[in-house]
Amino acid sequence: MRFQTFFGMLGHWAAIDSDAPALIYEKDGEKRTESYAQLLAAVRDRAETLKVCAGRCEAILADGSRDCIVEVFAALKAGLSVALLDAAAPDETLREQLKACDTGLVWGDEDLCEELGFTALAQTDAKPGDVLFFTSGTTHRAKAVVLTEESLCSSAYNGGALLPLQPSDLLMCMLPLSHVFGFVCGLLWGLSCGACVALCRGVRHYLDDLATFRPTALSAVPLLLGFLVQHELLNPELKLVLVGAGDCPRPLLQRVKDRNIRVSFGYGLTETSSGLALSLGTDPMSMTVCPDDRIRIAEDGEILVDAPTCVMKGYYKDPEATKEAFTEDGWLRTGDLGRLDEEGKLTITGRKKDMLVFEDGTKLFLPEAEAELAALLPGLELALYQKDGKVWLAVAGDADEKDVKRKIVPWQDRQDRSHKIAGITLREDPLPRTATGKVRRWEL
Numbered sequence: 345m346r347f348q349t350f351f352g353m354l355g356h357w358a359a360i361d362s363d364a365p366a367l368i369y370e371k372d373g374e375k376r377t378e379s380y381a382q383l384l385a386a387v388r389d390r391a392e393t394l395k396v397c398a399g400r401c402e403a404i405l406a407d408g409s410r411d412c413i414v415e416v417f418a419a420l421k422a423g424l425s426v427a428l429l430d431a432a433a434p435d436e437t438l439r440e441q442l443k444a445c446d447t448g449l450v451w452g453d454e455d456l457c458e459e460l461g462f463t464a465l466a467q468t469d470a471k472p473g474d475v476l477f478f479t480s481g482t483t484h485r486a487k488a489v490v491l492t493e494e495s496l497c498s499s500a501y502n503g504g505a506l507l508p509l510q511p512s513d514l515l516m517c518m519l520p521l522s523h524v525f526g527f528v529c530g531l532l533w534g535l536s537c538g539a540c541v542a543l544c545r546g547v548r549h550y551l552d553d554l555a556t557f558r559p560t561a562l563s564a565v566p567l568l569l570g571f572l573v574q575h576e577l578l579n580p581e582l583k584l585v586l587v588g589a590g591d592c593p594r595p596l597l598q599r600v601k602d603r604n605i606r607v608s609f610g611y612g613l614t615e616t617s618s619g620l621a622l623s624l625g626t627d628p629m630s631m632t633v634c635p636d637d638r639i640r641i642a643e644d645g646e647i648l649v650d651a652p653t654c655v656m657k658g659y660y661k662d663p664e665a666t667k668e669a670f671t672e673d674g675w676l677r678t679g680d681l682g683r684l685d686e687e688g689k690l691t692i693t694g695r696k697k698d699m700l701v702f703e704d705g706t707k708l709f710l711p712e713a714e715a716e717l718a719a720l721l722p723g724l725e726l727a728l729y730q731k732d733g734k735v736w737l738a739v740a741g742d743a744d745e746k747d748v749k750r751k752i753v754p755w756q757d758r759q760d761r762s763h764k765i766a767g768i769t770l771r772e773d774p775l776p777r778t779a780t781g782k783v784r785r786w787e788l
Contacts, residue, residue, distance in 0.1 A: 405452025
């Protein structure tokens, strides 16, 4: 079913069965279930209160709670635009993002809002119905991407068309709602299909949430899935896992499949409201393109996308970056590399942004290089980055620079002159990462 608004989505399923469960969550130590009709009423009531703020942009410090979801849906119903921010992000990051999206109207933990110092309304260029998500920011500072209620609903429709859930399903939402993959695939995917969504109780409950809620479906990033598999936390009722938002090792996917759980790998971008393609067959890396989307491969191997129902309106107040994101004929540049087989199925082969390009025309593919270095430096967290045109290595953990240099000699000896590591940075703290586990290279 295709919807244009979140409110319409809830209303459709409430009309079919007013008692059908929409959310299951814990509040004040008690497990609660809220029907589609009850959730619809809560959104309607909150929207009446928010109407006085129509035309403004409300920043929501998303904590994954039921109240957070009501606030997002109600704000859009009341004619506001919304910026979804990660409540767990550092204060400095939140202040930068709040300033970037021109808002002073903030929903979230009262103490945190007071600490951030944002209480007054502010002018905004965002339009009613706009939903702002910040990109993951691996090679540059995060940009605010302007999506819409309709584009997010369309993305959920695309996912459900290829990978449908049933009203009897229970989808476990463990991903941050401030990330478009978490919002669409952890929440809207379930609600658009009339299923029930179980809300995670926070990181400290990762060890027991699946045993508590016993979901039949789960969306996860590779880092989270690896944790759940390593600690043998996948519950016996689980029959479908959708994994995306990052590269996932085949052995990990196979370990899930060995438990007779269907695994689908998804590919998408913040700029396309999440999903563009999903794997439906036995090969999790061979993906079927979503119904509304078209994909072609540029001469240099970059994946280009035409996704009229799901593509972003642009980067907020950044027309130059928006123009650069599209080809002259209007196809979105993904920054990813891939290929299409004779059946039109997509396989991702890498990321242009994960390649270092040197003045001599040579290129270094970072994931491959880092995998080789990790084998020489077991137990250490590492990442390569470019500084002043040269390759540098960042290492986190209990390491000695002389020891690191000695151990990476075999790798150094195999490299072209321009690819050799020119410097090493040792860090006591873990490498900075996005919510989906990707290294934020620009911070290095």
